[in-house]
Amino acid sequence: MSSGLIEWLIFLSLAMIAIVTAAGMIITMSMYRAGLALMASFVALAGLFILLNADLLAAIQVMMNVGGMLVMVLFMVMMMMDPGGEMMWGMKRDMHMRGPGALSMHMPSGPPPPEEQEGQLDAGAMSDMDVQETEVGGHDMSDMEMGSMTPRQNYTMMVDMAMSTAQLPWAIVLGVVSALLLVILLILTPWPLAGIAPTQDASRVVGELLLSRYMIAFEGAALLILAGIAGAVLLAKRERSRVQTPPETKQRGEQP
Amino acid sequence: MSWFTSSGGPGLLPYLLVGAILFGIGVTGVLSQRNSLMILMSIEIIINAAILTLVAFWRFVRPDQFDAQVFVIIIVTIAAVEMASGLGLVLMVFRQRGNANVDEAKELKQ
Numbered sequence: 001m002s003s004g005l006i007e008w009l010i011f012l013s014l015a016m017i018a019i020v021t022a023a024g025m026i027i028t029m030s031m032y033r034a035g036l037a038l039m040a041s042f043v044a045l046a047g048l049f050i051l052l053n054a055d056l057l058a059a060i061q062v063m064m065n066v067g068g069m070l071v072m073v074l075f076m077v078m079m080m081m082d083p084g085g086e087m088m089w090g091m092k093r094d095m096h097m098r099g100p101g102a103l104s105m106h107m108p109s110g111p112p113p114p115e116e117q118e119g120q121l122d123a124g125a126m127s128d129m130d131v132q133e134t135e136v137g138g139h140d141m142s143d144m145e146m147g148s149m150t151p152r153q154n155y156t157m158m159v160d161m162a163m164s165t166a167q168l169p170w171a172i173v174l175g176v177v178s179a180l181l182l183v184i185l186l187i188l189t190p191w192p193l194a195g196i197a198p199t200q201d202a203s204r205v206v207g208e209l210l211l212s213r214y215m216i217a218f219e220g221a222a223l224l225i226l227a228g229i230a231g232a233v234l235l236a237k238r239e240r241s242r243v244q245t246p247p248e249t250k251q252r253g254e255q256p
Numbered sequence: 257m258s259w260f261t262s263s264g265g266p267g268l269l270p271y272l273l274v275g276a277i278l279f280g281i282g283v284t285g286v287l288s289q290r291n292s293l294m295i296l297m298s299i300e301i302i303i304n305a306a307i308l309t310l311v312a313f314w315r316f317v318r319p320d321q322f323d324a325q326v327f328v329i330i331i332v333t334i335a336a337v338e339m340a341s342g343l344g345l346v347l348m349v350f351r352q353r354g355n356a357n358v359d360e361a362k363e364l365k366q
Contacts, residue, residue: 004264011266015274022278022301026285031293038297041278045304048271052315057307057328064332065304068339069297075343076293079350107290107359164288165359171287179280186272191259191317193268198319205322206329214326221333228337235344238351 011051018044029088029163031080035073042066056202088163095154107166108158113151262316271312278305292349292356296342303335 021041025034042065049058077083164171210218259268278301285298307328314324350356 002264004261007265011270015270018274019277019281022281025297025301026281026289026294031291034294034297038300041301042304045308048274048308049311051266052271052311053319054311054315054325054328057311057325060329060332061304061307064336065300068336069300072293072297072339072343075347079347079356080291080293163290163294165290168288171284174287175280175282175284178283179276182276182279183273186269186276191268191313193259193262193316194319195262196319198315200320200322202322202325206325209322209326210329214323214330217326217330221330224334224337228340232340232344235341236347 007051011048014044014047014051017041018048029092030084030086031076032073032083035069035076039066039069039073042069053198054202056206091157107162107164107168108155112155115152259316268312268316271315272309275305275309275312278302278308290357290359292342292346292358292361295358296339296346299342300335300339303331307331 018041021037021044025037025041028034028037042061046058046061046066049055049061260270261267282298282300282302282305285301286295289295289298310324310328310331314322318324346356349361353360
């Protein structure tokens with residue numbers, strides 16, 4: 001086996017991992033898994049950097065991007081309603097929705113269906129819910145069987161739970177078209193190739209460049225980080241001025 | 257076909273193709289996702305596609321000049337700042353509304 005072939009094999013597997021996990025990030029219903037898939041994509045990209053003789057950038061990629069994504073996953077688990085996606089999955093199974101993963105959970109397009117007759121809806125929904133509760137022990141989403149749901153209920157539930165917007169087909173078309181355009185341009189452009197391999201030590205040269213020719217960019221990045229920290233703290237700070245209505249006045253208003 | 261292989265291994269074009277595909281995936285995610293955290297993550301994919309393209313150009317076009325690596329370092333820094341301020345915004349929207357869906361935050365004031 002020649003070294004070129006081995007390089008091709010490593011490249012293909014790393015590229016496959018990077019692309020499949022990036023696509024899986026969008027397709028999976030669990031946001032936790034989406035974060036982990038993105039981290040896997042970053043690590044595969046770091047491998048590609050090593051293959052490109054950019055070992056310094058591979059280290060930076062792992063340290064900064066994967067570490068940053070870890071914080072993101074933490075935030076996700078902390079704040080999202082259903083980070084594991086278990087509720088979504090159960091709903092998708094119960095409603096027999098087609099399509100891979102989260103792509104089937106898109107926002108309904110078009111106007112909402114008309115409201116049904118009150119009595120019939122109530123009776124049907126109530127009896128079905130009773131049956132479901134005795135059977136499954138009151139699991140939240142098991143009530144949402146397709147049979148017991150009117151189109152209106154289905155619509156409002158999808159509006160609540162959808163993971164992607166109603167413009168999903170257009171988004172996919174735009175993504176494919178932009179990627180195809182880029183590929184065509186990349187193939188058609190004659191790139192001026194240098195048939196040499198890098199010989200110098202990257203970290204040494206990059207350090208010298210950062211502190212000589214790119215000094216202003218370096219200091220600007222430092223300033224930007226400072227501004228970013230200040231802005232993030234300011235944005236995420238709990239606002240003291242927004243006082244909610246005290247509970248006693250609310251009660252007083254409701255009682256008469 | 258010298259841009260397809262370089263001394264037996266993968267050349268410039270395969271790396272650029274990977275970057276283009278990742279960019280398309282990121283664009284799809286940004287345009288279709290409903291949760292603002294997912295949008296931030298898709299933006300990260302786009303930035304990483306750009307970084308991969310830059311590094312591939314460095315390796316196969318000017319491997320003797322290390323300016324591209326400096327650019328990559330600065331891009332990574334800016335991406336981190338963007339992520340931090342984006343998370344701050346998401347946190348603020350989440351506090352105000354109880355979820356972080358972008359289509360429900362059409363009017364930014366309460």
